[in-house]
Amino acid sequence: MTELLEVKNVSKSFGENSVLKDVNFSLNKGEILGLVGENGAGKSTLMxxxxxxxxxxxxxxxxxxxxxxxxxxxFKNPIDALNAGIGMVHQEFSLIPGFTVAENITLDMEKTKSSVVSKVFGKKLESIDSKENIRIAGDSLDTLEVSIDPNGLVSEMPVGHKQFIEIAREITRDDVKLIIMDEPTAVLTETEANSLMSALQKLSSIGISIIFISHRLREITSICDQVVVLRDGEIIEDRRNENLSIEDIARWMVGRADSSSKTREDIAKKELDQNDTIMDIEHLWVDMPGEAIYDVNLSIIRGEILGIAGLAGQGKLGIPNGILGTYPVGGRIIFNGEELQLGNTLEILKKKIAFVSEDRRGVGLLLEEPIFWNISFNAMQVQEKFIKNILGFKFRDEAQMRKVSDDYVKSLAIKTTSSDQKAGQLSGGNQQKVCLAKAFAMDPDLLFVSEPTRGIDIGAKELVLEALKKSNREDNTTVVMVSSELEELRSICDRIAVICEGRIAGILPPDASAEKFGLLMSGEKEVSNV
Structure with missing residues (x-):
């Protein structure tokens, strides 16, 4: 094999903080290199x-x-890298919402057609060949084996589709030799992820090299030719993928086994009063593009951890987004015996209902503000916490804001220089933990969390799941957790509701067979077991 990329003794520091230390590895043409490591290990800096x-x-x-x-x-900028044949799919999207799918995929690569004017005055006056660009975009989407309308607006696409659009844009480049993919499957369902894995192997077979960053270690072992493990900025292992196990890689990353393999048997069974419901959802509909729900009826038991599972596009994300007023909503919701005013987000938050969105950058965080401000902001604005009264005037109690934030930074192991660091400077996984801390700071009676471990490494995942269990157990917080990771739900939840085609298909105990979950997700009718 011929080497395409060679990294030799690369080190990088931000001030006194050493992020990478003498990193060495190489990648052959037409091969897939799996790069793994905990959040903060240096992966993003290296890329x-x-x-x-x-x-x-x-x-x-x-x-x-x-x-x-x-x-x-x-390279001094990404344009140099693109011109050299390197593409990159970032963990956070860089799409233009007001453009169509085809326009985003072919951006800066548009095919044009000549006219009488352009023949006289030059190529710059050629017009864009929309039909040809739509065809090109469609071909790239077909390679990824995903059905997305090239004429649709990106703003109306669900998160999973946006990820495929990002990837399609990179494989559309004529001269691409290397594609860097940072957590490309984090927002995909298992079926979508499998389609992407197949597509990546096709790209590899035609000579395109791939650096594949993923916290899903099964994906790493299934498609990668080589595995590189980063820990605290250093290469811990660099091996060919020959008889490597998930347990081996997890141990190299963090020195412990993959916590996602835990089952509900590891968790003490709670005694729940089935008749004590904290929230009753009746005929709920939510107009969330790509995740619409049409008629959801569901009772949430006080003190439980309720999971909501389902394939992408079936509506699982629509439930919390609708209840908290992110999208148009209708129906009836009774919370603690009182009917909620749907669409009035502030009043709903005042009822001690909190929400951690799946869109941490777009909805969850104030990226240009410090961590302590992000964590305390909602509690201050909604509940008037962290406010001190001096001679009749109200002032922010920044000392208390910092103290609470520092406690969460410690308990959730948020990797940061201090709570004064801007949220936008954190890695994706640490941003997610800040979002969780922001919700905990409100001391909610009911907490909705959507994809709380999206893009988080296995060590951080364990901390986040343990934090949810602790809040449920010690603070009596009822938790509703939406996740694409069924095994994750089975490891933490008391019940799991499966949504299909915008309706609840059934509710199962966490120890129900995978086949039963599969049947409900695929739309097969089955009476609830719970």
Whole structure:
């Protein structure tokens, strides 16, 4: 095999914080390299260096050498990397919401057609060939084996579809030699993820190399030719994928087994009063593009952890988003014996209902504000916590805000320089933990969490799930958890409701067989077991 990429003795520091330490590895042409490590291990920084992200040059550059296709490189911006044949699919989307799918996929690569005017005055006056661009976009989506309308607006697409659109854009480039994929399956269902795995293997077979970053270790072992493990900025292991086990990789990453393999048997059974419901949902409908629900009826038992499972596009995300007023909603919801005023988010939050959105950057965080401000903001605005009264005037109690935030930074192991660091500077997994802390700070009676471990490594996942269990157990918080990870739900929940085609298909105990869950997800009728 011929080497495409060689990283030699690469180190990087941000101030006094050493992020990468003498990193060495190489990648062959047409192979898939799995890059794994906990959040904060240095994966994103390493990829930013390779892709020429300007944050690297703006913070003093890096030490070491990188060779790409036989040439020493030191890209100062992503345009240089794209021109050299390197594409990157970031964990957070970089799509233009007001553009169509085809326009996003072919952006800066549009095919044009000549006219009488352009023949006289030059190519710059050629018009865009919309039909050809739609065809090209459709071909790229077909390669990924996903059904998405090239004419649809990106703003109306569910999160899972946006991820495929990002990937389709990169494989559309004519001269692409290497694609860096940062958690591309984090928002995908198992079926979608399997389709993507198949597509990546096709790309590999035609000579395109891939750096594949994923916290789903089964994906790493299933498609990667080589596995590189980063821990605290250092390469711990660099091996060919020959007889590697998930347990091996998990141990190298964090020194402990994959907590996702735990079953409900590990958790003490709670005694719940089936007649004591904290919330009754009646004929709920939510107009959330790509995740609409049509007629949901569900009772939530006080003190339980209720899971909501289902395939992408079936409506599981619509339930919490509708109840909290993110999208148009109708129906009837009774909370603690009182009917909620649907669509009035502030009044609903005042009832001690909290929500951790699946869209942490778009909905969950104030990216330009410090961590302590993010964690305390909702509690301050909605519940008037962290306010002190001096001579009749109200002031923010920043000392108390910092104390509470520091407690959550410690308990959730948020990797940060201090609670004064801006939320937008954190890794995706640590941003998710800030969102969770923000909800906990409100001391909710009922907490909705959507995809709480999306893009989080296995060590952080264990902390987040344990935090939810602790809040449920010690603070008597009723938790409703929406997740694409069925095994994750089975490890923590008392009951799991399965949604299909915008309705509850059934409710199962966490120890029900995978076949029963599969039947409900596929639309087969089955009477609730709970």
């Amino acid at each position: 930013n260096i390779i892709f020429g992200m300007e944050v690297i040059a703006n913070t003093g550059g890096y030490n070491g050498e990188i060779y790409f296709d036989g040439k020493l490189i030191d």
